[in-house]
Amino acid sequence: MDTELKKGVRLQGPVTVLVAAGAANAVPIFQQSAYANQIGTKTFRIKRIKGLNAAGANTLLHIGTGVGGAFVDAIPPLLTMNGLNFDFVEDDLPEVEWSADMTAYPVVLGVTCQVEVEEVS
Amino acid sequence: MELYPCKSSLGGMEPVALVNHNVCINYISTKMYRKVIFFEPIPPFQFLDIGAIAAQTISARTIATNLQLYDDEFAQWRWYPLDNVQVRLWLPQTNGKVGLLNVQVTYDTQIVTRDPDLHLTEFFEWENKAPAFEAINFMDYGITQCRFVAMGYRYITKELPKITIDKIESGSEACVYLSASGHAGTAG
Numbered sequence: 344m345d346t347e348l349k350k351g352v353r354l355q356g357p358v359t360v361l362v363a364a365g366a367a368n369a370v371p372i373f374q375q376s377a378y379a380n381q382i383g384t385k386t387f388r389i390k391r392i393k394g395l396n397a398a399g400a401n402t403l404l405h406i407g408t409g410v411g412g413a414f415v416d417a418i419p420p421l422l423t424m425n426g427l428n429f430d431f432v433e434d435d436l437p438e439v440e441w442s443a444d445m446t447a448y449p450v451v452l453g454v455t456c457q458v459e460v461e462e463v464s
Numbered sequence: 465m466e467l468y469p470c471k472s473s474l475g476g477m478e479p480v481a482l483v484n485h486n487v488c489i490n491y492i493s494t495k496m497y498r499k500v501i502f503f504e505p506i507p508p509f510q511f512l513d514i515g516a517i518a519a520q521t522i523s524a525r526t527i528a529t530n531l532q533l534y535d536d537e538f539a540q541w542r543w544y545p546l547d548n549v550q551v552r553l554w555l556p557q558t559n560g561k562v563g564l565l566n567v568q569v570t571y572d573t574q575i576v577t578r579d580p581d582l583h584l585t586e587f588f589e590w591e592n593k594a595p596a597f598e599a600i601n602f603m604d605y606g607i608t609q610c611r612f613v614a615m616g617y618r619y620i621t622k623e624l625p626k627i628t629i630d631k632i633e634s635g636s637e638a639c640v641y642l643s644a645s646g647h648a649g650t651a652g
Contacts, residue, residue: 348544348576348577349546383513383611384611386609463546464510464611
């Protein structure tokens with residue numbers, strides 16, 4: 344059977360345009376599955392984040408939980424370079440497990456991103 | 465076909481009995497001789513989430529009601545914890561499983577690498593006499609969920625006639641003996 348403890352299913356979030364800067368404007372980039380009729384509690388881990396910095400300046404991208412000023416970083420902020428795509432993959436990202444919606448914000452507005460996660464349950 | 469509890473086989477889980485097989489389920493001090501009339505596999509599913517546990521705290525002993533069965537049924541379960549805790553298993557709620565003289569052994573997440581078939585986690589449950597789980601968060605930080613996954617087989621049985629039980633007890637008819645409860649042991 345070869346059970347693997349935290350092997351989940353690989354899913355992706357939507358392409359999200361981060362239209363406002365600052366922690367108070369963090370928005371969800373992957374939402375936790377929390378349907379009342381599902382069996383069990385689902386969590387997920389970030390495996391990849393791909394995006395484009397069109398901010399006109401290099402900027403930090405913060406990824407964590409919480410919106411509306413309740414944002415908390417879950418991993419260190421990622422530096423993205425102006426006018427370039429960024430692509431942080433599994434080896435670049437710590438194995439943090441989310442048990443709430445994943446949210447993000449850039450320090451300078453104008454970043455678009457999409458995440459791939461592994462959902463565990 | 466040789467079937468017996470905790471069988472490791474070639475990398476999988478096998479039912480402990482098939483239709484028309486005799487079983488004797490030992491529940492605390494009661495022996496129940498039964499014949500299997502139906503069985504089906506239960507795929508891995510998350511049967512319990514104890515929830516948040518503060519750092520270096522033991523959770524309340526929580527009955528796994530999602531594992532409960534109808535009357536005349538027993539189940540064969542293998543399981544593992546999905547989150548980083550050590551777990552004491554009770555079957556039923558007041559009978560500790562895997563108790564040695566000086567320690568009640570715990571299960572933890574490493575079971576899936578040390579025993580990938582989980583055959584050392586196998587236990588049997590009679591009707592609604594469900595197990596209870598007590599999770600030890602040994603870490604320096606709290607956890608937000610404490611989940612468990614189980615898989616196995618569900619069996620529907622009927623009582624055996626006395627003549628068959630006599631044959632089983634005299635050794636002339638086959639039967640698989642199963643324990644569906646913990647055993648406190650006797651210090652000597």
